[in-house]
Amino acid sequence: MKLSTEQFKHDFEERLTSKFAIELAKAGAQEKYGALSSVVKNYYSSIWAADNHYKDESNKKQAYYFSIEFLPGKMLKSNLLNLGILDTVREGLSDLGIDLDEIALEEPDMAIGNGGLGRLASCFMDSAASTGLPLNGNGIRYRYGLFKQKIVDGFQVELPDSWLDNGNPWEVRRYDKAVEVCFGGEVWLEDDGEGHFIPHYQNQERVLAVPYDTPMVGFENTTVNNMCLWRSEVPKDLDLRFQNLEYMNQTAMLSSELYPNDSDYNGQLLRLKQEYFFVSAGLQRILHHYKATKQAPITHISDFISVHINDTHPALCVAEFMRLLIDEYRITWERAWNITVKVMSYTNHTILSEALEKWPEEMVKSLLPRLYQIIIEIDRRRTAELLPKVGAKLVHSTRIVKDGQIHMAHLAIIGSHSTNGVAKLHSDLLKDVELHDFYLIYPERFNNKTNGIADRRWSQIANEPLSKVLDETIGKKWRSDLKELKLLESYKEDDATLQRLQEAKYEDKVKLAKLIEERNGIVVNPTALFDVQVKRLHAYKRQLLNVFHIMKLYFEIKENPTADRTARVHIFGAKAAPGYHYAKAIIKCINEIARLINNDPDIGDQLKVVFLENYNVSLAEVIIPAANVGEQISLASKEASGTSNMKFMLNGALTIGTLDGANIEIFEAAGYENGFVFGLTKDEVYDYYKNSNYNSRDIYEQNPLVHRILDAFVDGTIPNISAEGQQIFDSLTTYNDEYFVLRDFNDYVRAQEALEKCYQDQKAWTQAALMNIANAGHFSSDRTIREYADDIWHIKAKK
Numbered sequence: 001m002k003l004s005t006e007q008f009k010h011d012f013e014e015r016l017t018s019k020f021a022i023e024l025a026k027a028g029a030q031e032k033y034g035a036l037s038s039v040v041k042n043y044y045s046s047i048w049a050a051d052n053h054y055k056d057e058s059n060k061k062q063a064y065y066f067s068i069e070f071l072p073g074k075m076l077k078s079n080l081l082n083l084g085i086l087d088t089v090r091e092g093l094s095d096l097g098i099d100l101d102e103i104a105l106e107e108p109d110m111a112i113g114n115g116g117l118g119r120l121a122s123c124f125m126d127s128a129a130s131t132g133l134p135l136n137g138n139g140i141r142y143r144y145g146l147f148k149q150k151i152v153d154g155f156q157v158e159l160p161d162s163w164l165d166n167g168n169p170w171e172v173r174r175y176d177k178a179v180e181v182c183f184g185g186e187v188w189l190e191d192d193g194e195g196h197f198i199p200h201y202q203n204q205e206r207v208l209a210v211p212y213d214t215p216m217v218g219f220e221n222t223t224v225n226n227m228c229l230w231r232s233e234v235p236k237d238l239d240l241r242f243q244n245l246e247y248m249n250q251t252a253m254l255s256s257e258l259y260p261n262d263s264d265y266n267g268q269l270l271r272l273k274q275e276y277f278f279v280s281a282g283l284q285r286i287l288h289h290y291k292a293t294k295q296a297p298i299t300h301i302s303d304f305i306s307v308h309i310n311d312t313h314p315a316l317c318v319a320e321f322m323r324l325l326i327d328e329y330r331i332t333w334e335r336a337w338n339i340t341v342k343v344m345s346y347t348n349h350t351i352l353s354e355a356l357e358k359w360p361e362e363m364v365k366s367l368l369p370r371l372y373q374i375i376i377e378i379d380r381r382r383t384a385e386l387l388p389k390v391g392a393k394l395v396h397s398t399r400i401v402k403d404g405q406i407h408m409a410h411l412a413i414i415g416s417h418s419t420n421g422v423a424k425l426h427s428d429l430l431k432d433v434e435l436h437d438f439y440l441i442y443p444e445r446f447n448n449k450t451n452g453i454a455d456r457r458w459s460q461i462a463n464e465p466l467s468k469v470l471d472e473t474i475g476k477k478w479r480s481d482l483k484e485l486k487l488l489e490s491y492k493e494d495d496a497t498l499q500r501l502q503e504a505k506y507e508d509k510v511k512l513a514k515l516i517e518e519r520n521g522i523v524v525n526p527t528a529l530f531d532v533q534v535k536r537l538h539a540y541k542r543q544l545l546n547v548f549h550i551m552k553l554y555f556e557i558k559e560n561p562t563a564d565r566t567a568r569v570h571i572f573g574a575k576a577a578p579g580y581h582y583a584k585a586i587i588k589c590i591n592e593i594a595r596l597i598n599n600d601p602d603i604g605d606q607l608k609v610v611f612l613e614n615y616n617v618s619l620a621e622v623i624i625p626a627a628n629v630g631e632q633i634s635l636a637s638k639e640a641s642g643t644s645n646m647k648f649m650l651n652g653a654l655t656i657g658t659l660d661g662a663n664i665e666i667f668e669a670a671g672y673e674n675g676f677v678f679g680l681t682k683d684e685v686y687d688y689y690k691n692s693n694y695n696s697r698d699i700y701e702q703n704p705l706v707h708r709i710l711d712a713f714v715d716g717t718i719p720n721i722s723a724e725g726q727q728i729f730d731s732l733t734t735y736n737d738e739y740f741v742l743r744d745f746n747d748y749v750r751a752q753e754a755l756e757k758c759y760q761d762q763k764a765w766t767q768a769a770l771m772n773i774a775n776a777g778h779f780s781s782d783r784t785i786r787e788y789a790d791d792i793w794h795i796k797a798k799k
């Protein structure tokens, strides 16, 4: 949009007075943020309204992304950038003596997601709007987002994230679009005399679902999509029998908290309720909108909408859509099923078996009696149809209802026309191993969609120094088309460009160093090698491998404190699920190791260890640009894709990593010579599984370095970790090291040594960084979302 600095200043000052009855000189940061966000909202509102009108009139197909998590972070700068007014606003504020970055801090992170899956959903929202694709989000408006992490005496402590306390300027409550979602009670079918069975219900618990719409503003275009988040409320006309505190609390609880677990499924009733709540509400709204805006009969709905199931959490979509078509719209089973399969598509994000959702039949039956009938019927019909075609063995292994449990992944695959993994290796594993039996029955449904990142946030917003260098070197086209970064390759031998890249990185590192000093009281040298691992804490991600290598460095320096070495700063950010004791033990150990090393005068500047508390999107925007090295060291086959790996690449960090997830595609794109690969391959891992011939105790016994490092966890060398150190020690020696940490240690050390050697040659290092940046174009989520649009949803971009 067009906006002059003068106009902006006028709008801003005027809003400050009208909204807060205060003049600029007296306004605090909170009021300034309030006024600014309100002005910005005003700027996009007419574009939003116009695009909604266009969508209704144009009759084009739209897609809906159902996700129980979104992780947008802060919205202010992203909205400013996408409206094309970031510089104007920055300048206007500066004229008024205000620092944009300072008031941007007032916005709380919107953290209604755990990690990778939620962040991916938000990257997709940004990219869809920015590429003009009609994609809407559907999720839950949690009152409390992901917990805030505090580190107290080295331990993780969880505090509530009450992010809505000061209101949310971006959302619009649409009470007129509220729908009801019902649970429990009894259901029976009655023949209506025309051969149609109509369900009758009694004693159901009714919940009102109220939508809150948040605009997703496209980058320098006229698209504004909608992210719809549902809040649970008590229906205004509630039957008196239900008007008791218990019920009122239960109802409000539904959308109160995000489950802070991102790897382990534990069948809690409230979680299943949440899943049905946003699924039913979302589908009802879609159908109401269809009826209100389309002339076509309901049987044509697959020409107009597509529904995406993000992991199994919204897999009830399949059964709920069937229910709505059959019970509410009186469509026959066969037709309804054909429509459902055409409308639905599904993404798998994990192969970890403990994360696969399986709900007890009894639970589904009592909470969702009608859906239960439908699921049983889907399973029954499919079994009858397939038995003669594929045989009992395949039918059985792929059944939805088995051993008293409902397999949500099976429901999602069977009820949709597309199942995709999130990186090549992961999609291959689904086809060849994890979902092989499904692949045999439905080969045409399987495909890969390698993840991507909203590059504008991770470069233009988060890394201004680098963005400037890119502008000056290859022009500005990369800002709207990341593939343009390829032009950078021809500057690989240009000393001036390399110099500028180094200066930009240094500036980012100084900024992070300042933050580390403010938050942790640790002074780090910005010329040191910044080695970063930021992601959720999980055994399979192997933060321990990194920690063991740090212990090795520590021993070396202690033995020879005056030797000439590369100074290193190891930076961690990681939340552990509150009930995941092993992960929490690792956090405690990292913090105690940090304390030990950072306070040892022998060590000095040669090695620092920093654990930054409360890792979130905003913190990532400061940490990742400052990294020299990104750690992507999961056990091969376990990390479905990873997405921070792409953010590091784009910001010119070199990857040390295993051949896992999207790392492989990153190494291929940047060139293997521009990264550091180590570790078992997925085939080697699977061979170990097949032959059950891994023995971690042997490595502990035979490798003196491993022995010494592990002993440090139990012999007092690292103070204050007697219980936690023992737990880790036991898991790796007595319980056979589930994720092959000891097996990969030597090779990891070798890769770290190669990396360190390379860092000593700053020119060679910067050239490798340049090659990473130049080849990051493929990992824009603009590319990913276009693939979903073309191959799965069949939706078209606005011209």
Ligand code: 26Q
Residues within 6 Å of the ligand: 114, 115, 116, 117, 118, 120, 259, 261, 262, 263, 264, 265, 266, 271, 349, 350, 355, 357, 422, 451, 639, 640, 641, 642, 643, 661
């Ligand atoms: C399930 C049931 C009950 C409670 C919680 C859950 C639950 C919640 C979140 C299970 C899994 C998640 C999140 C998974 C996740 O973030 N997976 C990551 O997805 C990324 C995007 O595709 C990948 O890059 C990562 O590799 C993958 O780990």
